[in-house]
Amino acid sequence: MSHYLFILVGAVLVNNVVLVKILGLCPFMGVSKKLETAYGMGAATTFVLTIATGASYIIDHFLLIPFGLEYLRTLSFIVTIAAIVQLTEMVIAKTSPSLQQTLGIYLPLITTNCAVLGVPLLNISNGYNFVESLLFGAGSAVGFSLVLILFAGMRERIEGAEVPIYFRGVAIAMVTAGLMALAFMGFAGLDKYQ
Amino acid sequence: MEILLAIAIMALGAVVLGAALGFASIKFKVEGDPLVEKIEAILPQTQCGQCSYPGCKPYAEAIAKGEADINKCPPGGAEGVQRLADLLGREVKPLDAEEKPKSVAIIDENTCIGCTLCIQACPVDAIVGAAKQMHTIIAPLCTGCELCLPPCPVECIRMEVIGENIDNWKWRYPVVEIKAAPLKEAA
Amino acid sequence: MLMNLFKFKGGVKPPTNKTQSVTLPIAVAPLPSRLVVPLHQSIGGTPRPVVQAGDKVLKGQLIGEADGWISAAVHAPTSGTVLEVAMHVQPHPSGLDALCVVIEPDGKDEWIAREPLDYASLKPEEVRERLQQSGVVGLGGAVFPTHGKLTPAKTVPMDELVINGAECEPFITCDDLLMRERAEEVVRGIGIFRDLLQPKKVLIGIEDNKPEAAAAMRAAVDALKEPFLVVSVPTLYPAGGAKQLIRVLTGKEVPASKRSTDLGVQCFNVATAYTAWRAIAHGEPVVSRLVTITGNVHEPRNYEVLIGTPMDELLKLATPHPDTDGIIMGGPMMGFLVPQASVPVVKATNCLIAHADRLFPPKAPEMPCIRCGSCAEACPHELQPFEMYWFSRAKNFGKTQEYHIFDCIECGCCSFVCPSRIPLVQYFRFAKSEIWAREREKKASDGAKARFEFKQMREEREKAEKAEKLAKAAAAQAAKKAAEAAAAAAEGNAAEAEAAAPETPAVAVDAQKDAKKATIEAAMARAKAQREAVQPKNIEALKAAQQQEIDQIEARRQAAHLSEAAEPAAAAPASEKTE
Numbered sequence: 001m002s003h004y005l006f007i008l009v010g011a012v013l014v015n016n017v018v019l020v021k022i023l024g025l026c027p028f029m030g031v032s033k034k035l036e037t038a039y040g041m042g043a044a045t046t047f048v049l050t051i052a053t054g055a056s057y058i059i060d061h062f063l064l065i066p067f068g069l070e071y072l073r074t075l076s077f078i079v080t081i082a083a084i085v086q087l088t089e090m091v092i093a094k095t096s097p098s099l100q101q102t103l104g105i106y107l108p109l110i111t112t113n114c115a116v117l118g119v120p121l122l123n124i125s126n127g128y129n130f131v132e133s134l135l136f137g138a139g140s141a142v143g144f145s146l147v148l149i150l151f152a153g154m155r156e157r158i159e160g161a162e163v164p165i166y167f168r169g170v171a172i173a174m175v176t177a178g179l180m181a182l183a184f185m186g187f188a189g190l191d192k193y194q
Numbered sequence: 195m196e197i198l199l200a201i202a203i204m205a206l207g208a209v210v211l212g213a214a215l216g217f218a219s220i221k222f223k224v225e226g227d228p229l230v231e232k233i234e235a236i237l238p239q240t241q242c243g244q245c246s247y248p249g250c251k252p253y254a255e256a257i258a259k260g261e262a263d264i265n266k267c268p269p270g271g272a273e274g275v276q277r278l279a280d281l282l283g284r285e286v287k288p289l290d291a292e293e294k295p296k297s298v299a300i301i302d303e304n305t306c307i308g309c310t311l312c313i314q315a316c317p318v319d320a321i322v323g324a325a326k327q328m329h330t331i332i333a334p335l336c337t338g339c340e341l342c343l344p345p346c347p348v349e350c351i352r353m354e355v356i357g358e359n360i361d362n363w364k365w366r367y368p369v370v371e372i373k374a375a376p377l378k379e380a381a
Numbered sequence: 382m383l384m385n386l387f388k389f390k391g392g393v394k395p396p397t398n399k400t401q402s403v404t405l406p407i408a409v410a411p412l413p414s415r416l417v418v419p420l421h422q423s424i425g426g427t428p429r430p431v432v433q434a435g436d437k438v439l440k441g442q443l444i445g446e447a448d449g450w451i452s453a454a455v456h457a458p459t460s461g462t463v464l465e466v467a468m469h470v471q472p473h474p475s476g477l478d479a480l481c482v483v484i485e486p487d488g489k490d491e492w493i494a495r496e497p498l499d500y501a502s503l504k505p506e507e508v509r510e511r512l513q514q515s516g517v518v519g520l521g522g523a524v525f526p527t528h529g530k531l532t533p534a535k536t537v538p539m540d541e542l543v544i545n546g547a548e549c550e551p552f553i554t555c556d557d558l559l560m561r562e563r564a565e566e567v568v569r570g571i572g573i574f575r576d577l578l579q580p581k582k583v584l585i586g587i588e589d590n591k592p593e594a595a596a597a598m599r600a601a602v603d604a605l606k607e608p609f610l611v612v613s614v615p616t617l618y619p620a621g622g623a624k625q626l627i628r629v630l631t632g633k634e635v636p637a638s639k640r641s642t643d644l645g646v647q648c649f650n651v652a653t654a655y656t657a658w659r660a661i662a663h664g665e666p667v668v669s670r671l672v673t674i675t676g677n678v679h680e681p682r683n684y685e686v687l688i689g690t691p692m693d694e695l696l697k698l699a700t701p702h703p704d705t706d707g708i709i710m711g712g713p714m715m716g717f718l719v720p721q722a723s724v725p726v727v728k729a730t731n732c733l734i735a736h737a738d739r740l741f742p743p744k745a746p747e748m749p750c751i752r753c754g755s756c757a758e759a760c761p762h763e764l765q766p767f768e769m770y771w772f773s774r775a776k777n778f779g780k781t782q783e784y785h786i787f788d789c790i791e792c793g794c795c796s797f798v799c800p801s802r803i804p805l806v807q808y809f810r811f812a813k814s815e816i817w818a819r820e821r822e823k824k825a826s827d828g829a830k831a832r833f834e835f836k837q838m839r840e841e842r843e844k845a846e847k848a849e850k851l852a853k854a855a856a857a858q859a860a861k862k863a864a865e866a867a868a869a870a871a872e873g874n875a876a877e878a879e880a881a882a883p884e885t886p887a888v889a890v891d892a893q894k895d896a897k898k899a900t901i902e903a904a905m906a907r908a909k910a911q912r913e914a915v916q917p918k919n920i921e922a923l924k925a926a927q928q929q930e931i932d933q934i935e936a937r938r939q940a941a942h943l944s945e946a947a948e949p950a951a952a953a954p955a956s957e958k959t960e
Contacts, residue, residue: 059207069200076207083211087218094222160775162749239826241833249833318832337829360421363475364818365810368747 004135007128011139014190017115018147019181024115028148029173038152040099042145046138048088048110049119052081053137056120057130077120078111085111115144151180229258236277238269241317242339244291249317257282265290269338297338297353303328305350312342312351384612387632389625391761392617393794395551395714397590402554402673402681407562409685410672410698416458416484416689417469417725418444423518424525425451430482436463439493441666444482447513453526454516457484458668458687460491472692472710472727476720484689495664505531505577508661515660516667516728521545521621521650522711524729527657530647531577540645541631542580544571544654546587546594547614547621550712553732555671556651558683560587560594563655564601570654571609573661578647582610584630585651588620589613618714619792623648625761637788652731672726674699676709676734686726692733693722699735707736714793748801756795756805762788766795766805773812778819781812789813 017023024045031041056077064070089107093100100107110116119140123133154176163172233254240250245266247253256262257278264278265287272289279286301312301321308326320336323329331342331351342351356362421427428445432438438457445455461484468478500508509528518524533539548556560567575583585602587595595613602609614620614629624635627646635641641648652671659665668688675681678699686695692708709716710730718736726733734740756766765784772780786809795805 063203063207067199067203068196069203072200072204076204079204079207079211083215086215090218090222156777156780157771159777160771234830237826238822239830239833241829250830317836318829319836320832334825335828335832337825358475358477360471360473360475360477360479362818362821363473363477364814365474365807367811368804368807 004131007132007135008139009190011136012143012146013184013187016143016147016184016187017119017140018144019177019184021115021118023118024113024144026109027113028144028151028177029170030109032148032152032155032173035149035152035156038149042148044088044092044107045110045113045116045148046141046145048081048084049116049141049144050134050138051084052077052116053120053123053133054130055080055084057123057133060120060124061130073121073124074117077117081116082111115140147180147184151177154180230254232281233257233278236270236274236281237267238274238337239318240269240337240339242269242337242341244268244339263287263290268293269296295355297355298333298336299331299338299340299342299351300333300354301329301331302350302352303330305348307348307350309347311345311347315342315345317341384610385632386612386614387629389620389628389761390763391759391794392619392625393759393797394616395618395797397616398551398675399554399557399590402552402675402683403557405680405682407558407671407683407685408698410687410690410695412459412486412488412490413687413690413694414486415464415691416461416486416687417481417691418455418458418484418689419469419471419479419481419725419727420445420455421479422455422524422688422728423453423516424523425449425453425529427480428452428455430466430480432457432463432466432482434463434465437461438463438484439491441493441495441664441668443514443666447526450513451526451529452513453518453528454514454666455482456516456666456668457482458689459484459486460489461486470721470724472719472724472730474717474720481689481725492665497664498661500573500576500661508573508577512657512660514666515656517653517657517660518667518728519650520652520656520670520728520731521623522715522729522731527649527653530642530649531574533578534642534645537643537645539578539580539642539647540582541627541633541647542571542575542578542583543623543627543630543646543648544574544583544585544609544651545621545623545626545648546585546591546598546651547626548591549588549616549618549621550714550732551618552675552734553673553712554675555673555683555731557591557594558673559652559655559671560591561597564594564597565605566658567651567655568598568601568605568607568609569662570656570658571649572605572607573657574647574649574654575607575609580645580647583608585609585611586614586620586626586630587611588616590616618794619761619790622761622790622792624790637785667728670726670728670730672730673732674735675732677702677705677737677740678735686730688728689725691723691725692719692730695726696722696733696735701735702737704737704739705735706738709734709736709741713741714797715791744804745802747803750801750803753800755798755800759794759798761792761794762790764789766809769812770803770805770808773808776812776815778812778816781809782816786812786816 011017015021018025018028027041027045031037059076059080060070060073064072064076085108088110089100092107119137120133123136126132126136128136151173155173158172158176167175230251231254234251237250237254243249245253245262247256247262253262253267257264264282264284265275267274268289268291270278271293275289276286278284299320306323306328308323308328310323310325310329312329313321313323317339318335318337320332321329321342322332338353338356340353343353420430426448428447430444431446432442432444437460438444439460440457442457443454444457444463447454464483464485466480466482469481469483470476471479473479498511503511509531512528512531513526517527519527519530546556546560548554571583571585585598587598589595592613595611599611602611612630614626619625620629623641627641627648628634631646633641633644633646635644635646656667656670660667669685670688671683672686672695673681673683674696678696678701680699682699684695684698692710696705696708707718708722710719710733711717712732713734716732716734750767750770752767754767756770757764760766762785764786766789769781769784769786769789772778772784773786789806789809791806791810793806796803796807799805
């Protein structure tokens with residue numbers, strides 16, 4: 001049991017997709033200007049990523065490996081993810097047009113979000129089984145949302161700060177992200193007991 | 195042989211996913227365009243046509259379709275462009291026209307001949323009057339669109355800038371006074 | 382007088398500086414050379430001027446008529462001549478102009494006929510109307526029309542009536558002196574409020590640094606045998622804020638979105654009670670008020686001042702020191718430097734402080750916020766000023782509202798305690814007025830949109846109706862033609878009817894014309910009958926002036942009809958044009 005917990009906590013904090021693996025930086029910079037959009041993006045990514053890990057595991061184990069088509073992994077995963085993202089977008093457009101508005105262009109961008117493709121590939125290279133894959137996917141997604149929301153909160157405050165003029169906007173955001181990544185390095189000791 | 199298998203499997207996947215998406219697109223069909231409403235909420239509703247569209251809603255629709263630029267609305271000003279840019283994730287552009295101070299139309303009641311042409315031109319029903327009767331503008335309802343100026347045959351309508359008064363006065367942003375360091379005499 | 386008092390959170394204790402101006406009794410300020418009476422002196426609608434340049438007015442004569450229910454009348458403070466009704470600089474931080482009535486006093490100070498009323502014999506609505514006509518407004522500083530607060534809530538029983546004699550702001554002593562010298566009339570005024578609102582309890586809150594005022598009020602309450610409770614409240618700024626005093630005296634906390642009446646509490650200032658009594662029992666409208674003149678002056682003192690007196694003339698009475706460089710209206714916490722020394726005293730002016738750098742040293746420059754939280758501890762409304770400051774500064778107004786910026790009463794406690802000397806209240810005022818401006822714009826644009834859409838709908842409808850009419854006419858025409866063709870065909874068949882043939886269509890056409898004529902005549906007769914049936918209403922018991930006005934209008938109407946009859950040809954094309 002503790003094994004699963006380690007995977008989950010490890011994915012959220014220790015091997016955080018954004019700050020440690022440096023995956024999914026596009027939405028991390030793009031959707032973190034406002035807290036509300038960060039919540040929406042976090043929720044959408046969590047949903048897509050969790051489903052994508054499950055689906056890609058099934059495709060890998062029941063379609064690609066039996067037929068020895070491992071070289072098609074990236075291609076088939078991309079197609080699957082794209083379809084899931086489209087599906088999510090339609091559901092959101094129907095249920096919450098305002099969320100779709102705030103997510104704007106970034107929702108379709110989840111398709112090409114390297115975190116969403118990277119996590120299923122990492123699952124396979126780590127040799128996780130189905131449950132472990134799902135946990136790792138969900139953990140990564142939660143880690144992504146956590147960092148995104150924390151970062152959006154900070155950026156909202158930075159907007160009021162007296163930042164030197166050449167540092168305003170993305171520059172100071174990058175600096176902040178760097179400091180955040182340093183802070184997350186502090187979790188590195190957590191998985192010593194794994 | 196193997197290549198055919200690969201193609202078959204990819205094709206199968208594509209068919210399954212395509213079917214799922216097709217089903218979803220019917221099931222979750224969205225009526226109307228919520229984006230147009232959002233854009234329209236930002237536009238100042240002067241209905242002045244300075245954007246070359248007949249009213250704010252057509253302009254909003256054109257923006258939503260991507261046909262029109264976001265910097266065509268002078269009454270909305272630079273702030274309006276900024277808010278549209280934020281909403282749509284587009285680049286902020288300088289306004290395509292001169293930004294005018296908010297003003298209100300005034301009818302010179304001595305010259306008015308009561309032709310009702312301005313009443314027909316006013317998009318927001320802010321002019322009252324009847325044929326051969328003097329017309330007047332309901333100032334609080336006037337959006338300052340200037341559409342009543344060209345039709346007037348006797349040029350009795352003029353625009354007056356709404357100045358600052360006690361009712362619409364705003365507190366200023368507190369300014370921190372910075373004292374310049376005394377310049378050192380050049381040696 | 383053992384009563385369980387409550388506490389509000391926060392608050393500060395600035396040096397009170399009240400002793401300077403209480404040593405001398407109230408003096409009546411002499412007539413100034415000129416009175417500038419602003420029309421808009423209360424919250425609500427701007428009163429309409431009812432005098433013109435050149436008019437002679439008497440003291441207490443109406444010069445501005447209340448515009449709407451939440452608005453209070455304005456009166457001439459003394460007898461004299463109206464010089465002009467024009468724009469003048471206001472005692473307002475903006476330094477902008479507003480409509481004022483300028484009166485040159487004739488020196489007689491002659492009252493208009495005053496009718497004292499026995500309010501016991503009046504109906505409550507008559508009392509409220511009298512208060513509105515007398516221009517009675519909240520003299521604590523908010524100048525909300527008093528009659529608007531004197532209607533008891535229908536759903537909530539009125540528990541407590543709180544009378545505010547706390548006067549918590551430093552320097553100001555006008556309420557203190559009023560209670561000391563005119564306690565009886567204050568108590569009688571409170572009696573009026575009590576009778577209108579029917580509360581279970583009446584609590585008079587006075588800060589414990591004014592023992593003389595409290596003693597005088599107690600004596601007056603005892604003498605008039607009223608069951609009012611005079612309560613000393615601890616001296617702590619801003620104990621005189623309405624919500625704070627209600628909290629201290631009753632323990633009730635007024636929530637953000639509600640008014641105190643929703644909790645069965647209403648609050649009035651002592652000076653308001655005094656003016657209410659003068660208005661009802663003596664028929665005197667509000668034409669003067671007590672003003673503390675203090676600060677950088679030789680002789681700080683309270684004066685009874687006519688509304689409209691220029692501040693610089695008033696300040697001279699107390700002989701300001703030569704280094705005086707400005708006038709603060711209100712106290713040092715919430716007041717502001719007036720834009721010009723000559724601006725008039727208004728109903729909201731409770732205190733004038735002569736400003737000098739010696740007394741109020743210029744503030745050291747603003748430093749960055751270190752988020753120490755002192756402001757949050759001092760805030761009497763339990764807000765988080767440092768957060769509101771941060772978002773006001775970033776112009777993130779949505780966030781400031783999330784932090785309840787509209788609950789801020791701008792008391793200035795946060796600015797007072799800020800170790801970085803940040804003018805927090807100024808940021809909040811800035812944010813609030815920006816939000817208000819945006820809301821005004823939003824409302825205007827929503828209205829414009831609704832009217833635009835309605836106009837479009839109307840035009841569409843008219844077009845559709847027109848098209849329908851045309852279609853109908855075309856159909857009728859076609860039917861007629863068809864009928865004629867059929868008739869012609871029938872004629873061709875029936876050879877024996879040949880002789881009668883040319884007559885038939887002519888007869889039919891004649892018949893049609895006759896029918897049309899008849900309908901038009903019938904319609905005209907109907908319209909005539911309708912016109913005659915309409916009788917003017919409410920013409921019984923007309924006043925002479927009204928009758929005259931009606932006659933004038935009738936004459937105009939007749940003239941218009943005549944002129945129209947004279948040139949019907951000219952009228953016709955114009956009306957066609959409007960189609």
